[in-house]
Every structure is written in C-alpha cells, then in structure tokens.
Amino acid sequence: MGNYRFILSGGGTGGHIYPAIAIANELKKRYPKAEFLFVGAKDKMEMEKVPQAGYKIEGLWISGLQRKLTLKNLMFPLKLISSLLRARQITKRFKPNVAIGTGGFASGPLLKMAASGKIPCLLQEQNSYAGITNKLLASKAKRICVAYDGMEQFFPKEKIIKTGNPVRSDLVDLKIDKKEAIEFFGLDSSKKTILILGGSLGARRVNQLIEKELDFFQHQGVQLIWQCGKLYNEDYKQYDSSSVKVLAFLNRMDYAYTAADIILSRAGAGSVSELCLVGKPVIFIPSPNVAEDHQTKNARALVSKNAALMLKESELDSEFEKSFINLMDSADTQNKLSTNIKELAMPKATEHIVDEIEKLFK
Numbered sequence: 001m002g003n004y005r006f007i008l009s010g011g012g013t014g015g016h017i018y019p020a021i022a023i024a025n026e027l028k029k030r031y032p033k034a035e036f037l038f039v040g041a042k043d044k045m046e047m048e049k050v051p052q053a054g055y056k057i058e059g060l061w062i063s064g065l066q067r068k069l070t071l072k073n074l075m076f077p078l079k080l081i082s083s084l085l086r087a088r089q090i091t092k093r094f095k096p097n098v099a100i101g102t103g104g105f106a107s108g109p110l111l112k113m114a115a116s117g118k119i120p121c122l123l124q125e126q127n128s129y130a131g132i133t134n135k136l137l138a139s140k141a142k143r144i145c146v147a148y149d150g151m152e153q154f155f156p157k158e159k160i161i162k163t164g165n166p167v168r169s170d171l172v173d174l175k176i177d178k179k180e181a182i183e184f185f186g187l188d189s190s191k192k193t194i195l196i197l198g199g200s201l202g203a204r205r206v207n208q209l210i211e212k213e214l215d216f217f218q219h220q221g222v223q224l225i226w227q228c229g230k231l232y233n234e235d236y237k238q239y240d241s242s243s244v245k246v247l248a249f250l251n252r253m254d255y256a257y258t259a260a261d262i263i264l265s266r267a268g269a270g271s272v273s274e275l276c277l278v279g280k281p282v283i284f285i286p287s288p289n290v291a292e293d294h295q296t297k298n299a300r301a302l303v304s305k306n307a308a309l310m311l312k313e314s315e316l317d318s319e320f321e322k323s324f325i326n327l328m329d330s331a332d333t334q335n336k337l338s339t340n341i342k343e344l345a346m347p348k349a350t351e352h353i354v355d356e357i358e359k360l361f362k
C-alpha cells in the first residue's frame with residue numbers, strides 16, 4: 001500500500017522549484033513509500049537544488065523562447081522535439097500516478113507528454129499573472145491550484161482552486177532563537193539586522209542600491225545580511241565584513257528570516273508568500289523586468305492592505321533613505337506592518353494542494 005509514484009516538474013528559478021519541493025515533501029509525509037522523480041531543464045538551478053533536497057532529477061534539453069532572433073531561438077524547435085521525446089520516455093518508464101507542474105519551461109514537455117499518456121496532471125501557478133507554460137498546459141490539466149483571485153482570465157474556471165503558494169515547511173513555523181540566528185551569520189545580536197533579498201537569482205538594481213547605501217547603513221548603526229545572487233557574488237563579496245554579510249545564496253532562509261528586523265526584498269510570488277508567514281516589516285522593490293510587471297502587482301496587493309511598503313526601482317535614488325529612516329524610527333509602523341502581513345499568510349497551502357492531488361489518484 002502507498003507505493004505511489006509522483007513526477008514533478010518546474011524550474012528555471014527558485015520560484016518554480018521550491019513549490020515543487022514543498023509539494024513533494026508533503027506527499028512523502030503522507031506516503032513514505034512513494035517514489036518521486038523531478039524533471040527540470042539541463043543547465044538550470046533545479047539540477048542542483050532538487051538533489052540537495054533529497055530527490056532524483058532528470059534534465060531535459062530545453063530553454064525558453066527569447067523575444068529577439070538569436071541562435072538559441074533557432075535551436076528551439078530542435079530542443080522542443082528532443083525534450084518531448086525524452087519526456088515521453090521518462091513518463092513511460094516511471095509510470096507516475098500523477099504529474100505535477102509548477103511552471104517554467106521544462107514542465108511544458110513533461111506535462112504535455114504525461115497528459116497524452118493519460119496521466120492525471122495538476123498545475124500550480126504562483127503568480128497573479130499566469131506564466132506562458134501553465135497557460136499552454138491548462139487545457140490538459142485536471143486541476144489548477146492558484147494563489148490569487150481573478151485567475152479565470154487565464155484558466156478554465158471549473159479547474160481553478162485557490163490554495164495559496166506552497167512554502168517549505170521549515171519556513172511555515174519558524175522556531176529558531178533570534179540570537180542564535182544572528183550568530184549563525186557571525187553578526188552581533190545587540191544590533192538591528194536588515195535582510196536584503198534579491199530573489200533566487202539575485203537582483204542587479206537592488207545590489208547597486210545596497211552598494212551605494214553602505215555608509216548610510218553604517219550611520220544608522222544597522223548590520224546587513226545581503227543575498228546578492230550567484231551571478232553578482234564576484235562583484236560584491238569585497239564588501240563582506242563583520243557587519244555586512246554578503247552571500248551568493250542563502251541555504252538557510254529560516255535563519256535569515258529569524259535574524260531580520262527589517263527585510264528589503266524583490267516581490268517574486270514565493271518570496272511574498274514566505275514573507276507573509278514570517279510577519280516582519282518589509283520594503284518591496286519589485287522587479288520591473290518580469291511578464292506584465294507581475295511583481296509590482298504582487299507587492300501592491302500587500303501595500304493596499306497596509307501590510308508592506310514598496311519602492312519602485314525608479315524611486316530608489318530619491319526615496320530610499322527617507323522611507324528606511326521613517327520605518328526604522330517608528331516601532332508603531334513596524335508593528336502595524338507585521339500584524340497586517342501575517343494576516344495574509346496561507347500556512348495550509350501545501351496540505352491543501354496535496355489534498356487536491358490525492359483526489360486524482362485515490
């Protein structure tokens with residue numbers, strides 16, 4: 001009993017990978033004998049992060065379409081055919097009970113072939129603006145779990161279930177001692193700690209801001225945990241010091257969230273869902289470079305409920321210091337933001353999604 005087989009696919013960025021890992025962990029908790037296989041894109045971060053989480057992954061030779069005419073684009077049809085064939089082989093061999101797609105281009109071929117092999121498929125869409133892969137797969141899916149209202153504009157209404165975004169269980173209920181968390185980063189537990197998050201890949205404009213404001217932060221007497229991203233680490237690691245911890249990637253987000261007094265963050269859907277659970281004062285700096293400006297929409301949903309502050313990239317030079325000082329100086333604003341953001345948390349999202357998955361194979 002319980003020897004079920006689950007195939008999961010999502011990747012390209014942490015925003016698609018971590019929901020898949022959270023779903024797999026909950027399935028494993030319910031079905032300890034189940035087998036799992038992840039499918040990702042060959043050179044993307046899932047090939048490293050999924051094995052770190054204890055799961056097997058196979059990589060497809062696939063990439064997204066660029067908007068310009070490039071060599072990569074000319075290769076696209078070839079990659080698509082090759083990855084569809086490979087996806088068919090994988091699903092035939094693994095024979096999953098259910099296929100789960102969390103967005104990103106690798107999930108396209110996999111879910112398409114799974115559906116044509118009559119395997120029930122469930123999609124999970126993290127954003128308020130649906131990604132292209134999930135939109136293309138919607139007609140094949142039995143259920144589509146979403147985190148925002150109004151998703152009927154992208155998906156058939158009868159398939160949509162609002163569950164919220166899956167968050168890794170270690171971040172749902174933070175139980176670490178704050179002093180221990182601050183010391184984990186080699187920082188001083190008597191000082192205020194600011195956590196800077198650039199999303200799973202790091203954010204160039206956020207890094208430029210922090211570099212420019214280092215003296216300002218020092219004057220304010222605060223210390224920094226600065227996640228700059230793998231791509232930017234070489235440029236910024238020179239600033240690592242006893243009060244500024246520069247890290248390419250945080251493997252222990254639980255410690256980082258616990259250590260922080262104030263958080264500056266991009267507004268990717270996963271980050272937003274986690275920050276609601278964490279319940280600390282946040283200043284969002286949404287990326288303006290994503291489809292339909294969806295990070296600004298993600299952030300605005302919180303700002304309109306007095307649950308976070310937001311600065312657009314174009315406002316950073318003129319507004320950042322003022323906004324930061326106002327927030328630092330007002331315990332009242334900090335408390336209000338913390339209380340309000342917590343109210344938006346959906347801590348049962350993963351369980352709810354797995355309840356829906358169970359309906360597809362039981």
Ligand SMILES: CC(=O)N[C@H]1[C@@H](OP(=O)(O)OP(=O)(O)OC[C@H]2O[C@@H](n3ccc(=O)[nH]c3=O)[C@H](O)[C@@H]2O)O[C@H](CO)[C@@H](O)[C@@H]1O
Nearest residue numbers: 013014015018126199200227249250253268269270271290
């Ligand atoms: C530039 C880009 O395309 N961004 C998209 C990407 O964001 P991105 O990949 O940044 O993803 P999210 O903000 O959704 O989530 C980031 C995830 O990475 C984890 N994390 C992050 C940094 C770190 O050092 N360690 C770590 O573990 C966070 O805990 C979180 O679980 O996917 C999101 C969800 O589809 C979208 O909303 C974003 O617009």
